[in-house]
Amino acid sequence: MNEGRSDRDGDAGRDRSEPSDDSEFADVLRELQADGCNLLVVGDAPRRLFTEASGSLLGGVDELRYRLLAVTDASPQSVVERLPDSDATPGSFSRTTEIINHASPPRSVVDAGNGVELPSLGGLSERQVVDPQLAGFQAEFAEAMATFNRRAGGLDTAQLRVGVDSLGSLFGHYDDGVVRRCLQVVTGYVHDYDAVGHYVLTEPYESEQVQRLADEFDAVVEIRPVDPERHDHDAEERWHVQSHDLTTPWLPL
Numbered sequence: 001m002n003e004g005r006s007d008r009d010g011d012a013g014r015d016r017s018e019p020s021d022d023s024e025f026a027d028v029l030r031e032l033q034a035d036g037c038n039l040l041v042v043g044d045a046p047r048r049l050f051t052e053a054s055g056s057l058l059g060g061v062d063e064l065r066y067r068l069l070a071v072t073d074a075s076p077q078s079v080v081e082r083l084p085d086s087d088a089t090p091g092s093f094s095r096t097t098e099i100i101n102h103a104s105p106p107r108s109v110v111d112a113g114n115g116v117e118l119p120s121l122g123g124l125s126e127r128q129v130v131d132p133q134l135a136g137f138q139a140e141f142a143e144a145m146a147t148f149n150r151r152a153g154g155l156d157t158a159q160l161r162v163g164v165d166s167l168g169s170l171f172g173h174y175d176d177g178v179v180r181r182c183l184q185v186v187t188g189y190v191h192d193y194d195a196v197g198h199y200v201l202t203e204p205y206e207s208e209q210v211q212r213l214a215d216e217f218d219a220v221v222e223i224r225p226v227d228p229e230r231h232d233h234d235a236e237e238r239w240h241v242q243s244h245d246l247t248t249p250w251l252p253l
Helices: 022-035 047-057 076-082 135-152 167-173 176-192 208-216
Strands: 037-042 066-071 097-101 125-128 160-165 196-200 219-225 235-241
Touching (some): 022 037, 037 047, 037 208, 047 076, 047 196, 047 219, 066 135, 097 135, 125 135, 135 160, 135 176, 160 176, 176 208
Parallel strands (some): 037 219, 097 125, 160 196
Antiparallel strands (some): 219 235
8 A cells, every 4th residue: 555655646547436636536445444354365466566566565664563474375574574573563573573374284483583684583472373264364363353452452554564475375265155254254343443454365456356356345456567678567456446436546665
């Protein structure tokens, strides 16, 4: 989520659903944050760009934030890359950041980050869970969010950032109905705490899977790689907000 960006240069042509100016999109972003929102992050893009987008949506270090990242198939390195530097984070990093590990087969993300190549994540709480119908997965979200709310003395709007990487692994291991019921529960928790949640699905926006899920989210964030020699960046994002009949132009990620 590129909050506060003023240089929103997109494609020259815009369809009727695209915002007429930057202020319209900024208003929509403020509305989404004020009410709490759940974002589906999709696209035909390399995995590193999903990590970059996820890191942005987990928020910067300009203010105290709480971060809950659920990992199903993301690599330990990508977890490190998307989290802020613990020394630069307001508050205690270990008290403001938690990981829910639903990897299959089970493996510790925190311990894997203690090697020579990666910074240590050993100070973080890691909730490892394996269950047949995702009930335990849902319960860990509820407990972690409630814990953050107690620590904060009541979370402010958009202070809690939640990420799931990725949905593809869940759909690969469970029936669609089981995963979608889980998403309904988790996205409900996100709204309850006026949080910002994002859910990675490494599929093109036009894919059947994305189109089936799009209505269950407040917005779909589509990402794509671009040629850095033709642009001053190597990736772009485009937002689809169905409730406002709005599609943005492509923006630098």
